[in-house]
Amino acid sequence: MDGSKTGGGCPFHHGGNTGNDKPVTKWWPNALNLDILHQKGVRTNPMDADFDYRDAVSKLDFDAVKADVTALMTDSQDWWPADWGHYGGLMVRLAWHSAGSYRLADGRGGGGAGNIRFAPLNSWPDNASLDKARRLLWPVKKKYGNALSWADLILLSGTIAYESMGLDTFGFGFGREDIWGPETDVYWGSEKEWLAPSENRYENLDDPSTLENPLAAVHMGLIYVNPEGVNGQPDPMKTAAQVRETFARMAMDDEETAALTCGGHTVGKAHGNGPGDNIGAEPEGASVHAQGLGWANPVQKGKASDAFTSGIEGAWTSDPTTFDMGFFDLLFGYEWELKKSPAGAWQWEPVDMPDDKKPRNASDASLPQNPIMTDADMAMKVDLAYNAICQRFMDDPAYFKDTFARAWFKLTHRDMGPKACYIGPDVPAEDLIWQDPIPAGSASFDVETAKSAIAASGLSNAEMIATAWDSARTFRQSDKRGGANGARVRLAPQKDWEGNEPARLAKVLNVLEPIAGEAGASVADVIVLAGNVGLEQAIGGGTTVPFTPGRGDATDAHTDADSFDVLEPFADGFRNWQKQAYAVSAEEMMLDRAQLLGLTAQEMTVLVGGLRVLDVNHGGSQHGVFTDNPGKLSTDFFANLTDMAYSWHPVNDGESYEIRDRKTGAVKWTATSADLVFGSNSILRAYAEVYAQDDNGDKFIRDFVKTWVKVMNADRFDL
Structure with missing residues (x-):
């Protein structure tokens, strides 16, 4: 990888997200910490299950909110007096430091979830006394309640501060939903003291x-x-x-x-x-x-x-x-x-x-x-x-002010994702390249006719499923970039990524693009639809995988190719591949990818088990394909992983493993640590045992299809 863009050495930090000092890893440092897949569970959210923040904020009295925040700027409080009677500088710093923790490499950090309310950010030395700024904003938050998140209010306060001090700002988008605890997936560094030497x-x-x-x-x-x-x-x-x-x-x-x-x-x-x-x-x-x-x-x-x-x-x-x-x-x-x-x-x-x-x-x-x-x-x-x-x-000076206004807008909106995520009257009409714009797609084509053409195309199920997966797996919930919408898998740099198997990708695209043209559909829709067709054929029995058309196709002009370099996968545990050997384990890298995709531990488990038996490993690798019927979606991965008729043995200095018949010693299958972790980790084994049970075959199919659709639709902010 190019160290000049994303730092020297390995693209992942060993233990940064998965080896924190938790009760399990404190005693067993090599244990896999699954907490990052559970941090946004409903048990932490005090809102009602049917609460929809985007719906709530869309009904907000935006003019009233802005008027109240503007009035606050010059309403100096005795308990925390304003510099020169104006809180503008303080509110700019609050918004800046909330947004400024964003980093491009993994899309984590930033102000899009109100994380600055929680440790460690709320207590960083650089954020000293920003707790006072949030308390000054509390009356506004209290007044508008559920319809105005802290994340939106904090960043709005900085924008209003600039407006109150004479800047014509570029705009503002509401729509950031609060989290209810610190983002434990964000690695801030390994130091144990503040401001340790660089x-x-x-x-x-x-x-x-x-x-x-x-x-x-x-x-x-x-x-x-x-x-x-x-x-x-x-x-x-x-x-x-x-x-x-x-x-x-x-x-x-x-x-x-x-x-x-x-x-x-x-x-x-x-x-x-x-x-x-x-x-x-x-x-x-x-x-x-x-x-x-x-x-x-x-x-x-x-x-x-x-x-x-x-x-x-x-x-x-x-x-x-x-x-x-x-x-x-x-x-x-x-x-x-x-x-x-x-x-x-x-x-x-x-x-x-x-x-x-x-x-x-x-x-x-x-x-x-x-x-x-x-x-x-x-x-x-x-x-x-x-x-x-x-x-x-x-x-x-006019150029400076416009350049600054645009840069400030980018700073405070970079982790919000595409413009479809923005709400409110001040959303700029202009499409900005860093928003990864995608033209609108058609939702009116004949899906069944397109499916028939795909089924008759001669492409294998594995080719179609792998291509759909590779297109969708780039999605990052951290900053809502990547995903299948836009079909950027067919553009530079993605079409040339090693993880996307360029030869196979080109073959599939050469078949699917004419089908899309005939159907009047986007290539993005047809790629996902082809994955569904492959999956339906692998399941059999008339199963239908849900599909919602409407994706668009991005062009090179819509794509900042350099900024997409950071989305390149250097490992994909779901397809049992990594570009080279890293100090970080395959299972840690898989966990990191699962979190960026927004998956739970159970969803990660069901996807890996299904993709293995579907035989879609990168390069046709047979590691983890624990089945005698590759290509058929079944529970064989879990049934055979948990079967005590087999034993597990490291080979090649632990780079891979052999699964041997206990009676004969014959090698039955091979595996990587990204396979065996579903039997060794106590939490993942509990999930694996559910799917290994004789009565859960149908449940597995349902769960796999549901999770597959979740990944395919992860970037459908229009739904």
């Missing part, structure tokens, strides 16, 4: 591309880079390299990165007006009477200017409550020198700036105060590429 995350600290995959932040507990410099040592050129890599991992190019950095620091201020020794514990470490609030500040005493967050102190512009070109005026209009903040943090301050050009104290407008720049801000000046972009922005 060396823990890099193979080579001088080469930012070696940052451990899939991470984007340079320290545990930070959203982006260290504002004081690499490992807290100021050097804007080195910081520029880390900024470029970190923002690229968040799906931002150089222009978007510069716009976000400069526009983000056009408003608000950093807080570090005094030593942080007396600052209290973070929310998760605070006492019960703190009621979920952290970072108690005994010296603040109702003064905004005494707030403490990062330890850096000061505003970036002379007018921090107005979105203007002030950041550029100061950064490029003055020479800057290193100083220490009152809290002892490195920051850059201007040389010989007159008092009348300085920003005012956040609590006392009569007091001038030096503006500041972080090391990342200075990177915009010293890095040639960033400097050139900033020069363009300064030459055309």
